[in-house]
Amino acid sequence: MATIGFIGLGNMGSGMCANLVKAGHNVRAFDLNPDAVARAESAGADGVDSAAAAVTDADAVVTMLPAGKHVRAVYETDVFETAAPGTLMMDCSTIDVDTAKAVGKLAAAKGFLFVDSPVSGGVAAADAGTLTFMVGGPEEAFQRAEEFLSIMGKAVIHAGDAGTGQAAKICNNMLLAITMIGTSEAFALAEKLGLDQQKFYDISSKASGQSWSMTSYCPVPGPVETSPANRGYQPGFATAMMLKDLKLAMDAAAASGATTPLGAQSEALYAMFDNLGGGTADFSGIYKLLDGSWKGD
Missing domain, CATH: 1.10.1040.10 (N-(1-d-carboxylethyl)-l-norvaline Dehydrogenase; domain 2)
Known part of the structure; x- marks a missing residue:
């Protein structure tokens, strides 16, 4: 069982988070919307009050955020400053390619394993755990991420280097x-x-x-x-x-x-x-x- 920090509990993220909980993982869930955190708690996750609290001592981090500016801000301000070296990070947001590459490069420089892993399938697939993940990043990061992404999806495909998932x-x-x-x-x-x-x-x-x-x-x-x-x-x-x-x-x-x-x-x-x-x-x-x-x- 792994400890996973999950940041971003919108229509897609809530179902993805719930499936990680169902698989037996300890999920710490954070969103700016308290109601979204409450829904995650009802699904068995541990609600926390900050992104930093979600990733502290976590084995892996999943983010599902609206846009590139949010992804960059959360990783630079909270995730990179709090997570332990070697932590696996999976950004499942759909953002611009340049931001995905930049965050991936910064993650590697700080000793983290990072993949950009946007999804296809919609809310129903997020709830059912049948998403398709398109994954960009180093082979080592992909190999570790596949274990977690497979819980949330029916297909997990390595597209290539950082940014290719996006x-x-x-x-x-x-x-x-x-x-x-x-x-x-x-x-x-x-x-x-x-x-x-x-x-x-x-x-x-x-x-x-x-x-x-x-x-x-x-x-x-x-x-x-x-x-x-x-x-x-x-x-x-x-x-x-x-x-x-x-x-x-x-x-x-x-x-x-x-x-x-x-x-x-x-x-x-x-x-x-x-x-x-x-x-x-x-x-x-x-x-x-x-x-x-x-x-x-």
């Missing part, structure tokens, strides 16, 4: 946004042409138009029982979070000189949906914008 995440989510928009456009057009949506799903899900966005996360009500479309587009994975990831992807594309016209158009469409009140809706709710039925609800 690179994989933003490229994956850019592709997800593009395919979700394309799938939504196809369903909207099919309906306008008088084609029953279930019939279109039955055909396209077995034809060349098939994608994860269709068969696992269908943006229209009916065909896939577990998709957010069947619960009023409650996230899931919120539009605001998808927009954040698309902005990271577009920043990375600009910095690297990559050409991403569909990524840029996807960012524009999700920004429009967000501005029209769709930020808290699941990102598959873009369908309602494209079929003309979105009323800002």
Whole structure:
């Protein structure tokens, strides 16, 4: 049994923390939101009142934070100054590649093992322990991190050196946004042409138009029982979070000189949906914008 400091207990982090507890680990949990700490305590974690308290004498640290500035601040101010040398650190946030590289470099200089290990799968997968982890960092750090990440996920893949986990995440989510928009456009057009949506799903899900966005996360009500479309587009994975990831992807594309016209158009469409009140809706709710039925609800 290991002692794990867990910092960041939002929609994703709370489920991840609970799964580490279920596996028998002693988890010290911290979040700026007292209610989030209380939920972690109800799942069996030990709530603490600071990030420093969470990592003191911990064998491993997991962070799940909103943005790169939060990750850098927590590690530089609390984690690096408090944790014992050799502590394993796993940042599961989705942040910019440059910050992930910088924090990883600083961790190595201070004698820590650090991986950037963002996740894919959404809230349901976080709760179920079926996330996919994309991991960047040294081989030794990955080997140690895999034991803990495997508790929270169904797939743990070493992408390469520091920062490559974040690179994989933003490229994956850019592709997800593009395919979700394309799938939504196809369903909207099919309906306008008088084609029953279930019939279109039955055909396209077995034809060349098939994608994860269709068969696992269908943006229209009916065909896939577990998709957010069947619960009023409650996230899931919120539009605001998808927009954040698309902005990271577009920043990375600009910095690297990559050409991403569909990524840029996807960012524009999700920004429009967000501005029209769709930020808290699941990102598959873009369908309602494209079929003309979105009323800002």
